[in-house]
Amino acid sequence: MRQTCIFSGSSHPKLVEAICERLGKAPDKVALKKFANGETSVEIQTSVRDQDVFIVQSGSSKTNDNVMELLIMINACKGGSARSITAVMPYFPYSRQSKRKSHRGAITARMVANLMHVAGVNHVITIDLHATQSQGFFKCPVDNLIAEPILAKWIKNQVKDWKEAVVVSKNPGGTKRVTSLADALKLSFGIVTTDTRRPNPNRSLETSTILGSAIMGSMGLDGTNDRFQGSPTSGNPSRQGSAVRDYGDVNGSDGANDDDVFAPRRPSRIQTSGGGRISPPSLPLTNGNLRTPSSESQQASSGLSLNRVQTALGTTGAHPELTYDSDGESGDDFGDERARDVVTGRLIQGHIVEDDHPAPSPMISAMSPAHPLSQMQRANSDDDPPDNMMSSFMSAASSRIPEQGLGGTADAAASDEEEEAVLEDPGRETTITLVGNVRDRPVFVVDDIIDKAASWIAAAETxxxxGGATSVYCMATHGLFGGDSLRELQDCKEIDRIVVTNAFPIPEEKSRGITKLVTLDVSYLLAEAIRRNHHGESISQLFMHYD
Structure with a gap:
């Protein structure tokens, strides 16, 4: 190609050589050095005036150095009067930090995009961004290529019974990617979800999500400060009939006279463990007046009882066990059938255990670095004490754990990194659910990145x-393989193959002795993207599947 310069960064020189070999030219010369204090020095040793420059720099184990080196190379080519500068980034660094995960967090992917714009980039070519909406961070065109056709071609050529396979997402965030591959291969798909709480259909209200805040914790079942206790027809026969609540505290008086009118209320969707339904007492339409001896005698003779029970949730009492009625009052308000082909399992330290396996000790869980209590203990003890408003239990601050919150920044807390930390925590038990029929079928567990191994092993074991799957193939575009994750995947008996591309460089010392690892070449994809961009051709064919 004429009037073209292709420079290689220090992150992935082998990939650049393969790209240039397909394009029929050698990489242009550039001197990459470091000073004694660690500063990066770049010297372009080829004229770039009026040239289309392509700088190939992927992420690696030295991500920060790679990013800084890329920025300096872009700015150096801009200063050399290049016609256009295209950054070819097979793996975009910091792509997983595309949203704010706390009130004082940073959207690092957007910051990197802004730095590249300031340096002088005109175009960006990458493969499988972690979040496709990250393209909006750039002020220049972005070609987000996909490795799906390459993975699909390998499946068709290497897996004999691939037409019977199931494509599975190991978390809800990768569902769109999985369904796209499943549609291309005309296969069924499934999904794996994890929850830190064990499923318990008889779970009481004390553990429910909506009643977990400090304010709701002081209220009764119908929203008042009192809570009904016991069955209205149990105990003394003279107390049979409609139960009446003592509303002395609510209405500012000691009780209610005989003139109070009670309006019928819609029964609560709460059941007793025996199948009966508790209908909480109705609220008075008028404020109660001061109790008189005559009103007390009249109420006693009518067989009605006044009971005051504890208001704090979590205390023991004589009330029956309360459970949710998910089907409404008549039991058939919602006609949706229960999902079929759903299997669940218990995970302890990221591995499937039997149902009768003892639960981990709560003390071990509290001592874990990933546990919220440990995070609170690590907070600065020298902080100023809260004011009276913040110390009140009626404060607007929620008492829910952020990872279980609904809405706000708590939704962003459940990142892949934190999910892996929870699975590896020896003191926390996790429930894993697989939705989809995988019995006697091969399974393709697909995601964009393989970094840590816990979630992949959990999905494979499940x-x-x-599920009864015959084989499991872990497939991803970028094989980061942090720590000893590659060795852990190799040692997992349930995993048959680990399929990644060479978009991210895998150190030779990590891949040595890994027999399950399969690396697919993306040099053709990137070389064709460079050629088409240089000649102004469409790149739509790079997104199509081929045999």
């Missing part, structure tokens, strides 16, 4: 041990 598919084989619980």
């Amino acid at each position: 598919a084989v041990k619980r």
Whole structure:
């Protein structure tokens, strides 16, 4: 190609050589050095005046150095009067930090995009951004290529019974990616979800999500400061009939006279463990007046009882066990059938255990670095004490754990990194659910990144041990393989193959002795994207599947 310069960064020189070999030219010369204090020095040793410059720099184990080196190379080419500068980034660094995860967090992916714009980039080519909406961070065109056709071609050529396979997402965030591959191959798909709480259909209201805040914790079942206790027809026969609540505290008086009118209320969707329904007492339409001896005698003779029970949730009492009625009052308000082909399992330290396996000790869980209590203990003890408003239990601050919150920044807390930390926590038990029929079928667990191994191993063990799958293939575009994750995946008996591309460089010392690892070449994809961009051709064919 004429009037073209292709420079290689220090992150992935082998990939650049393969790209240039397909394009029929050698990489242009650039001197990449470091000073004694660690500063990066770049010297372009080829004229770039009026040239289309392509700088190939992926992420690696030295991400910060790679980013800084790329910025300096872009700015150096801009200063050399290049016609256009295109950054070819097979793996975009900091792509997983595309949203704010706390009130004082940073959207780092947007910051990197802004830095590249300031340096002088005119175009960006990348593969499988972690979040496709990250393209909006750039002020220049972005070609977000996909490795799906390459993975699909390998599946068709290497897996014999691939037409019977199921494509599975190991978390809800990757569902769109999985359904796209499943549609291209005309396969079924499934999804794996995890929850830190064990499923318990008889779970009481004390553990429910909506009643977990400090304010709701002081209220009764119908929203008042009192709570009904016991069955209205149990105990003394003279107390049979409609139960009446003592509303002395609510209405500012000691009780209610015989002139109070009670309006019928819609029964609560709460059941007793025996199948009966508790209908909480109705609210008075008029404020109660001061109790008189005559009103007390009249109420006693009518067989009505006045009971005051504890208001704090979590205390023991003589009330029956309360459970949710998810089907409404008549039991058939919602006609949706229960999802079929759903299997669940218990995870302890990221591995499937039997149902009768003892639960981990709560003390171990509290001592874990990933546990919220440990995070609170690590807070600065020298902070100023809260004011009276903040110290009140009626404060507007929620008492819910952020990872279980609904809405706000708590939704962003459940990142892949935190999910892996929870699975590896020896003191926390996790429930894993697989939705989809995988029995006697091969399974393709697909995501864009393989970094840590816990969630991949959990999905593979669930598919084989619980779902009855015949084989499991872990497939991703970028194989980061942090720590000893590659060795852990190799040692997992339920995993048959680990399929990634060479978009991210894998150190030779990590891949040595890994027999399950399969690396697919993306040099053709990137070389064709460079050629088409240089000649002004469409790149739509790069998104199509081929045999």
